[in-house]
Amino acid sequence: MIAQGAGFPMDISGAEKLRTLVAVTQGCLITSQALSNLFKQSKHLRLLDLSLTSGWHNCFGPSGQGNILDEIPVEIGGLINLRYLSLAGSKVLKILPETLCDLHNLQSLDLTGCSSLRKLPDGMGKLMNLRYFYTWFCSSITSYPKGISCLTSLRELTNVIARADHNDAKEFTLGDFEKLNNLCGHVRVKLVGNAIDADEAIRASLWNKKDLDRIRINLDGDIGKESQDVIKKALNPPSDLNIEFVGWWF
Structure with a gap:
């Protein structure tokens, strides 16, 4: 000591x-x-x-x-x-x-x-x-590196900032959840960008996150002008995955 x-x-x-x-x-x-x-x-x-x-x-x-x-x-x-x-x-x-x-x-x-x-x-x-x-x-x-998309053994990821308007070469984006299929429990996601890109939302493959219970989403910047219903529809989560929108981030 x-x-x-x-x-x-x-x-x-x-x-x-x-x-x-x-x-x-x-x-x-x-x-x-x-x-x-x-x-x-x-x-x-x-x-x-x-x-x-x-x-x-x-x-x-x-x-x-x-x-x-x-x-x-x-x-x-x-x-x-x-x-x-x-x-x-x-x-x-x-x-x-x-x-x-x-x-x-x-x-x-x-x-x-x-x-x-x-x-x-x-x-x-x-x-x-x-x-x-x-x-x-x-x-x-202010951003998370692209390489996090390769961490396919991840079970707990408390927080991540994801660009939602395009597939960026250096930053973690919404679609980079694609291969993180071992995530458990819940994760907090700050979505940044001008809007939500439909292709990125589909690529995220939320339906494959069998052990993920809840995603808490904070909207940052212009993407906050999108309606929550539009974003949730684009994400197309399975019925047992709870999507919550929150106004705070840490």
């Missing part, structure tokens, strides 16, 4: 044998150099939790004291055995290195409360084993 206000250790005894590391702390200063040292030594890590641990609600609340983590070093790409990674509550973290997408065995990525995170790595499509992807309260992200 690391005391509040203390720094993350520059060296951890036995780091080369570590399989699990959970930083039990509030407000710990985690430097890029300390993480770089850790990643170089701990090649066998399977679980790495650098999140706030005092309660999930503090990850995004105004009084929350998330870990002070503003940079993830490129060396994280060497943790090829990593299955679980949580950076939840890292409020000042703005970017993630592309090398994060070299974690081909990663199954769970939690970015909850990373409210300053501006974008996700372009190479997200390489995380082929990713099953759980959490981006609650990542309010600075």
Whole structure:
């Protein structure tokens, strides 16, 4: 356990044998150099939790004291055995290195409360084993990368921004739900663009999402002028898939 206000250790005894590391702390200063040292030594890590641990609600609340983590070093790409990674509550973290997408065995990525995170790595499509992807309260992200459409193992996707007016080459679009047939529970989707493209709505293939119970849709920009009935008709969801339109997004 690391005391509040203390720094993350520059060296951890036995780091080369570590399989699990959970930083039990509030407000710990985690430097890029300390993480770089850790990643170089701990090649066998399977679980790495650098999140706030005092309660999930503090990850995004105004009084929350998330870990002070503003940079993830490129060396994280060497943790090829990593299955679980949580950076939840890292409020000042703005970017993630592309090398994060070299974690081909990663199954769970939690970015909850990373409210300053501006974008996700372009190479997200390489995380082929990713099953759980959490981006609650990542309010600075304005688009999601196209590669998410390749993550066919995904079971939980909390939030996603989808362009609805055309099939974009770089951004995740409505039609990119096409192959995400293992999604379970519910997902929040912000639809952006000028209108809803009928071909994109059809390509989304919502009728194949057998385990998806509910989609909550937020309309952003000009697409908000479309009637909800028109959008729902275009999506043509199965009768057991509940479509809700909401006025908030996080």
